[in-house]
Amino acid sequence: MDMRRNSTGGVEVTSDLEAAFDTLWRQIGGPDLVAEHRFAPPRRWRFDRAHPFARVAIEIDGGTHNGGRHVSGAGYTRDCVKLNEAASRGWLIFRLTSDMLRDDPYNHLRPIADKITDLMDDAPHDP
Numbered sequence: 786m787d788m789r790r791n792s793t794g795g796v797e798v799t800s801d802l803e804a805a806f807d808t809l810w811r812q813i814g815g816p817d818l819v820a821e822h823r824f825a826p827p828r829r830w831r832f833d834r835a836h837p838f839a840r841v842a843i844e845i846d847g848g849t850h851n852g853g854r855h856v857s858g859a860g861y862t863r864d865c866v867k868l869n870e871a872a873s874r875g876w877l878i879f880r881l882t883s884d885m886l887r888d889d890p891y892n893h894l895r896p897i898a899d900k901i902t903d904l905m906d907d908a909p910h911d912p
Contacts, residue, residue: 802847803845816902819837821833839900842876
């Protein structure tokens, strides 16, 4: 586990899976991301990682094979409510599992990094 500051200045504990994601993200040269970004205050919903300017969120779902929160009926429903609200606010959400990061990280992370770059390139620039 790793400790880091989130987008609201609080200290967050990073899971081993999130720390692995961060390492892989740096290895592919992905743009800087915000950890635990709150996107719908006063709701406490957070994205695991986000690029707020590009409005791209990354959810890193662990426990997909051992009955973790994301795969239980109630947990999956809560995730759907959260992610549907994010989409309605203009966020593009990518979901990753531990298998994806273990088995083929480059081919799962590179398209996300490329999408963020594309969105940044298409953003209006000051003259």
